[in-house]
Amino acid sequence: MFQGKVNHVVLHMNTTPEGKMTALLDNTDQKFSGDPAIGGSFDGSHLILRFFYWKPNGDRDLEEKFATYDATVNPSNSELTGVLTQEGSWPLNFKRLTWQAKVPKPAPATNFDGDWKGVEYEKYKGKDLQIHFILHLHNTEDGLMALIDCPEEKFKGALASKVSYDMNSRQITITFSQAIFAGKMTADGKALDTSMTEPGFHFLIHFDRMANQ
Secondary structure (H helix, E strand, O other), X not given: OEOOEOOOEEEEEEEOOOOOEEEEEEEOOOOEEEEEOOEEEEOOOEEEEEEEEEEEOOOOOEXXXXXXXXXXXXXXXXXXXXXXXXXXXXXXXEEOOOOOOOOOOEOOOOOOOEEEEEEEEEEEOOEEEEEEEEEEEEEEOOEEEEEEEEOOOOEEEEEOOXXXXXXXXXXXXXXXXXXXXXXXXXXXXXXXXXXXXXOOEEEEEEEEEOOOO
């Protein structure tokens, strides 16, 4: 039950080849999928996840908001019992659908593999803002995986819900929640020129390849 309505949600939890836990949330009633958790913690029995979302304010601007899911895991690791805090508190429980966690195995690197840093320049309420992004791209047996960091919005390692690319044309598209980065790698392989779109916004973002971490 969320804000007086029943919502059916699915939580996809996995682990990257580097051992980092990731979480994606689907809501079939609100018709969105692959919303990545932007942070959280897990100690074996207590799970906390944080999610980012936009909400229109009285000035007709979109204001950044955060939701938190706080849950406990039962002794058999088959259920999560918790509360979603998002403009109120709402019970949210999950039952495990699959038991075997899969850790994608690394695959031969693509031209896109590596770490990329970029800056989004925007104006908000008359102020000039710089929003920094770092993309972490690495190929796995299940395809190219992308994680994103954003210090200003206080998240790190958010998992992309979809990545598609073409090695010949050097085109790549990465979807994080409601944001889509679409662009092309430069001929020398040192930069990505992308456009980023999300509800109500469109920005051009240039990413430079970082030295090997």
